[in-house]
Every structure is written in C-alpha cells, then in structure tokens.
Amino acid sequence: MNSPAEPVTVRILEREYRVMCAPEQRRELMESALHVDQQMRQVRDGGRISSLDKIAVMCALNMAEELLQLRQQLAERQQKVDQRLHDLANRLDSALTED
Secondary structure, three states: OOOOOOEEEEEOOOOOEEEOOOHHHHHHHHHHHHHHHHHHHHHHHHOOOHHHHHHHHHHHHHHHHHHHHHHHHHHHHHEEEEHHHHHHHHHHHHHHHHH
C-alpha cells in the first residue's frame, strides 16, 4: 500500500518546486529532477535560448524524442524475442513428434 503523499522540494535551474510525492517514490523523483535539471542546463548552455519556457519546451521535446526511440527499440526487441520463442517452440514440437 502506498504511503500518503508529502511535499518534496526539487531544484531545477536555480528554481525550487514543491511536488507531492509518496515517500517510497522520493528517490525516483529526486533522480528525475536531477535529470531534468541537467537536460535543461544543457539546452540553456548550448544555444541561444534564454527563456525558461522555451528551454523547458526544448527539453521536453528532446526527452519525448528519446522516449519514442526507446519505445521503438523495445518493440523491435520484443518482436525478435517473440519470433525466437515461436521458432524454438516449433523446433521443440518437431523434435517431440519425431519420436
């Protein structure tokens, strides 16, 4: 059972945000905030974008692209695993019916 949410303060680009979070999810939240902070700093430091809103949007677009690529890779791997299992099952069936 999840514990009641409690406020947690995270810092992203020198700004603090209070987020409600269950205690058992605090570590993941802190890691996520650190990742977002790093990505936003990379966008800010790498270009001509200075507006916090635009930095956040660019960061979100970059993360969305990465997520979509990872989902595609996962789907392709799952398809390969499914095909391999199907092939192995067919080989097993063939070996069992030969006896």
